[in-house]
Amino acid sequence: MKAKLVEFIKDHSAFLKSESVSLIATGTTGSRAEEAGFKVMKLLSGPLGGDAQIAARVAEGKCNMVLFFKDPLAKHPHEPDINMLIRVCDVHNVPLATNEATAQLLLKAISLPS
Numbered sequence: 523m524k525a526k527l528v529e530f531i532k533d534h535s536a537f538l539k540s541e542s543v544s545l546i547a548t549g550t551t552g553s554r555a556e557e558a559g560f561k562v563m564k565l566l567s568g569p570l571g572g573d574a575q576i577a578a579r580v581a582e583g584k585c586n587m588v589l590f591f592k593d594p595l596a597k598h599p600h601e602p603d604i605n606m607l608i609r610v611c612d613v614h615n616v617p618l619a620t621n622e623a624t625a626q627l628l629l630k631a632i633s634l635p636s
């Protein structure tokens with residue numbers, strides 16, 4: 523899913539590289555995004571607490587949208603952290619895309635001129 527997410531952000535690079543957007547990511551995904559030319563604040567790797575760090579930022583009102591391409595066919599050692607991130611987004615009413623189709627709709631919505 524990491525490769526898919528990086529492909530997705532590359533496809534939307536014009537908007538995601540704009541001044542109004544700051545990207546934060548878990549460690550390995552962030553490194554892949556940097557290799558693709560994005561400026562990213564990298565947190566810990568997901569299994570080491572990176573998802574929990576993002577959840578904390580959501581809870582603190584520091585994160586306006588989460589793109590998390592969940593692999594429905596894989597099991598993760600840090601499943602509780604992933605579920606916490608999803609829950610915290612719901613608690614704070616922060617838009618969360620867990621698949622590409624939803625991410626596309628969200629980005630389309632926020633990149634429209636208001």
Ligand SMILES: O=C(CO)COP(=O)(O)O
Pocket residue numbers: 524547548549550551552566567568569572573604
């Ligand atoms: O595990 C992840 C998301 O839950 C992603 O973490 P990495 O980007 O460090 O691989």
